[in-house]
Amino acid sequence: MIEKEEKWIHEGLITESLPNGMFRVRLDNENLILGYISGKIRRGSIRIMPGDRVKIEVSRYDSTRGRIIYRLPKKDSKDSKD
Numbered sequence: 001m002i003e004k005e006e007k008w009i010h011e012g013l014i015t016e017s018l019p020n021g022m023f024r025v026r027l028d029n030e031n032l033i034l035g036y037i038s039g040k041i042r043r044g045s046i047r048i049m050p051g052d053r054v055k056i057e058v059s060r061y062d063s064t065r066g067r068i069i070y071r072l073p074k075k076d077s078k079d080s081k082d
Helices: 039-043
Strands: 007-018 022-027 032-037 053-059 065-071
Antiparallel strands (some): 007 022, 007 053, 022 032
16 A cells, blocks of 8 residues: 655745746745645636735655645735725
C-alpha cells in the first residue's frame, strides 16, 4: 500500500498573477511561494485575483511551491454607513 504524502495547509495573500494559473503567494508567516490552481478550482471557474486570501497546500519536500485549494471569502465592512 502506498502512503499519501503529508501536506501542510497555510493561508496566504495573492500578491501577483502569473501566466497559466500560477500566482505569487505571501503566506501568513511572511514566506513568498509560487502557487498553482488546483483542478477543482479550475473546473469550478473560480476567479482568483491579486489581493484575495487563499488556502494553499504545501509539500513537505518542496516548500517553494504549493497548490491553491480554496479561496477565502472577502471580509465585508458592514460598519460603514453612507
